[in-house]
Amino acid sequence: MLIHFCNEKSPDILKSSPQGCAKKSISFPFAFQCTLPDCFCSVDGTLIPGGMAASDVPQMITITFDDAVNDENWELYQKKLFPPSRKNPNGCPVHATFYVSHEYTNYAMIQKMWNQGHEIAVHSITHR
Numbered sequence: 858m859l860i861h862f863c864n865e866k867s868p869d870i871l872k873s874s875p876q877g878c879a880k881k882s883i884s885f886p887f888a889f890q891c892t893l894p895d896c897f898c899s900v901d902g903t904l905i906p907g908g909m910a911a912s913d914v915p916q917m918i919t920i921t922f923d924d925a926v927n928d929e930n931w932e933l934y935q936k937k938l939f940p941p942s943r944k945n946p947n948g949c950p951v952h953a954t955f956y957v958s959h960e961y962t963n964y965a966m967i968q969k970m971w972n973q974g975h976e977i978a979v980h981s982i983t984h985r
Contacts, residue, residue, distance in 0.1 A: 920953040923980075925961035926970065934970070956980050 905914055926934070943951050954976040957967060971977050 920951075922953060922955045924956070924958050925963075926955060926957055926966050927961050927963045931963075931966055939973070939975075950974060952976065954978055958982050 905911060922934075939951055939953065941950065945951060950973070952974045955967070955970060956978045958980055960982050967977055
């Protein structure tokens with residue numbers, strides 16, 4: 858497995874494809890040796906594998922939301938959490954995954970969120 862760092866000034870910005878970015882690639886053969894539930898990339902899971910410096914380790918945050926998208930939360934998502942002006946350090950917009958249920962969901966809003974680049978997933982009304 859290769860991780861491609863595409864910007865020497867911000868090594869935490871990465872792309873899954875090496876096209877246009879070959880500044881630095883590191884091979885991680887240990888990634889295929891992990892077996893759950895004892896899957897660590899070091900003896901206890903606290904050491905950075907492959908001799909990487911802490912400043913070179915990509916940092917990722919996953920943002921998820923649960924249940925209906927409608928007039929009750931639309932302004933929160935569009936104006937406060939994900940306005941067009943909010944960007945990641947690489948200039949890309951911030952996105953989230955929305956686990957929506959059918960009940961009370963406005964599907965026109967869901968379509969707009971998907972068009973904006975958010976990931977849309979579904980779950981049941983009962984959460985079972």
